[in-house]
Amino acid sequence: MGGRALGRVTKRAEFQEFRRPDGKGRSGPIAASFVSQLDQDPPIRMAFAISKRCGGAVERNRLRRRLREAVSALSLPVGPGRYLIRVEPEATSLSYEEVIHSLGQAMNRASQTRKENHG
Secondary structure, three states: OOOOOEEEOOOHHHHHHHHOOOEEEEEOOEEEEEEEOOOOOOOEEEEEEEOHHHOOHHHHHHHHHHHHHHHHHOOOOOOOEEEEEEEOHHHHHOOHHHHHHHHHHHHHHHHHHHHHHHO
């Protein structure tokens, strides 16, 4: 994916669509929910749910930055749309390479689930 522009999910209506996602995927302590939308710019938009169980504000923000950077470094193709990334506290102990791998697997599984179930 290298260098593809990422956007943020910011609108309430967009977040509400994650209640009934088109697909879900998990890999280790990282889970992804996916809502397809082909006509958006940028083509991939992200939201992160990182609970206080993952640590204080500094640790959560560090993890969010690592996740955002990992999305840019993914080599797996992921479908265009919106992704909600949820992490469990164990994600804070993953190496950067493990974060990239787990995040890529979770996002790929979420977008593949959509393709299998909806066409």
